[in-house]
Amino acid sequence: xxxxxxxxxxxxxxxxxxxxxxxxxxxxxxxxxxxxxxxxxxxxxxxxxxxxxxxxxxxxxxxxxxxxxxxxxxxxxxxxxxxxxxxxxxxxxxxxxxxxxxxxxxxxxxxxxxxxxxxxxxxxxxxxxxxxxxxxx
Ligand SMILES: CC(C)(COP(=O)(O)OP(=O)(O)OC[C@H]1O[C@@H](n2cnc3c(N)ncnc32)[C@H](O)[C@@H]1OP(=O)(O)O)[C@@H](O)C(=O)NCCC(=O)NCCS
Numbered sequence: 001x002x003x004x005x006x007x008x009x010x011x012x013x014x015x016x017x018x019x020x021x022x023x024x025x026x027x028x029x030x031x032x033x034x035x036x037x038x039x040x041x042x043x044x045x046x047x048x049x050x051x052x053x054x055x056x057x058x059x060x061x062x063x064x065x066x067x068x069x070x071x072x073x074x075x076x077x078x079x080x081x082x083x084x085x086x087x088x089x090x091x092x093x094x095x096x097x098x099x100x101x102x103x104x105x106x107x108x109x110x111x112x113x114x115x116x117x118x119x120x121x122x123x124x125x126x127x128x129x130x131x132x133x134x135x136x137x
Pocket of ligand 1 (some may be wrong): 058069076084108113
């Protein structure tokens with residue numbers, strides 16, 4: 001049975017999950033730790049002591065939030081873990097208090113249908129432009 005904890009994964013587990021998804025490395029490690037520590041919320045999925053997935057939310061804690069690093073270990077995909085991580089992240093943001101809020105994300109290529117199940121809408125649409133990003137190194 002998978003246990004979901006509202007806590008960050010170990011740094012090595014996070015970096016392993018990212019590497020397995022062929023996502024770029026975060027160096028130096030101190031910067032990775034600061035990124036994890038600076039997140040608004042975390043959900044880590046465990047099978048016993050094994051971290052098999054994670055998601056984190058960054059944001060201002062009041063109105064604007066972003067879902068980041070939704071990751072499930074390759075051999076554990078397709079069993080509902082990723083969906084549960086997203087569902088719990090949405091619940092954390094929506095249950096936080098009164099008032100409107102927004103939870104954004106940048107979908108990996110082809111993953112849009114995975115998020116549409118939870119009500120996320122694609123951009124651009126009639127009223128909104130495309131999401132945009134500026135990368136630095
Ligand atoms: C995207 C990702 C997090 C999904 O995790 P997951 O655990 O496989 O997600 P789920 O099992 O909840 O759903 C995945 C699919 O399995 C299906 N599924 C869910 N429960 C299932 C079950 N019990 N049995 C069989 N299939 C199931 C879902 O219908 C879903 O199908 P869909 O892709 O056609 O919508 C995972 O593929 C991953 O880590 N990918 C690499 C990193 C990445 O791209 N992250 C997203 C960044 S935006």
